[in-house]
Amino acid sequence: MTTRRRVTMSTTAAPVRERILDAASRRYYADGIRAVSADRLIAEAGVSKVTFYRHFPTKDELVTTYLAQQVAAVEDSLTAKRAELPDDPAGVLEWYAEAVGSVMCATGFRGCAFINAAAELPHDHPGSRVVRDHRTWLIGQFRELLDQLGVDDPAGKAEHLMMLRDGAMVAGYVGGSPKAVAATLVTASRAVIGR
Template identity: 70%
Template sequence: MPTTTAPVRERILDAATRRYYAEGIRAVSADRLIAEAGVSKVTFYRHFPTKDDLIAAYLTQQVAHTQQLFTEKRAELAGDACGVLRWYAEGVGAFASSPGFRGCPFINAAAELSSPDHPGHRIVADNRTWLVTQFAELLGELGVDEVETKAEQLMMLRDGALVAGYVGRTPEAVAATLTAAGRAVIGC
């Protein structure tokens, strides 16, 4: 791909990221993204032949960012599984109470893309599986029993914490409640 096309693709993805998160995936038209990115329809469709292609690219980008942060923190805190889980709880609390927060982009996407055949639905499901696997590995490091069950419970607590932030809890309250609930599940 020529380097002159990279900024165009990034502009389109940036516009999609802003609008999809703020307004919802289904609510944002290709025409709106074309105008916001400042590209022609031909250019837009050269990069993303269908809206589903753009949705998949948007979600893939979000997943990559999330997984990179988690992976980097696990490397930084290697051998401190509780530290990683506390960091995650604090991060969820901060994110869930940040200005402009409109819920978890993955949960939002799953609600809009309910068909299991949609490529975006599969990306969201795969990301959830990845995150639950990370939790299970951390719980295994802690010597917790029933790691798969407890990893799923942590995921459900995370989802609830994101909703709590959406309805107005402070970052400290969300993080503290998530941490306390997580400790009750795993004893860490």
């Protein structure tokens, strides 16, 4: 699941760093990381070049911070749901599949921010490491939930769920109806875990 943090603030009310990150989040997701210049973010955030570069001396640092912010939103949501449903791993997994579906149905959906970033960034970019670490964490969460359910081969099935999630994100962007893709993701996820 990929969520985008939307903060609506006037350019004078929000702390500068937040305004820059909010502008980067909107533009990187909507237009792609490579397509967005520092000048565009400076204009959108309403800051000077000096102020912009004081907070983010390099584009790599801004991209990595943007991705870390996206990761935190996803990981915080899943962690909170696991705390809310500690004895219902199937419910957590179903919630996750439905949450991915709701992201695909949101206005402005352009695919998974993490998959998009991985396609644009070199493997050794620090932002690519953020994406890889998040994927490892997410697969680990799936494995723990599947183990709690007592399914056979929780590690292998966690990988299957990750592939289903990735495929659903891509299909939701380039394929047919996001609602149909979301429903298919839920059904396919249930089949993987035998429910």
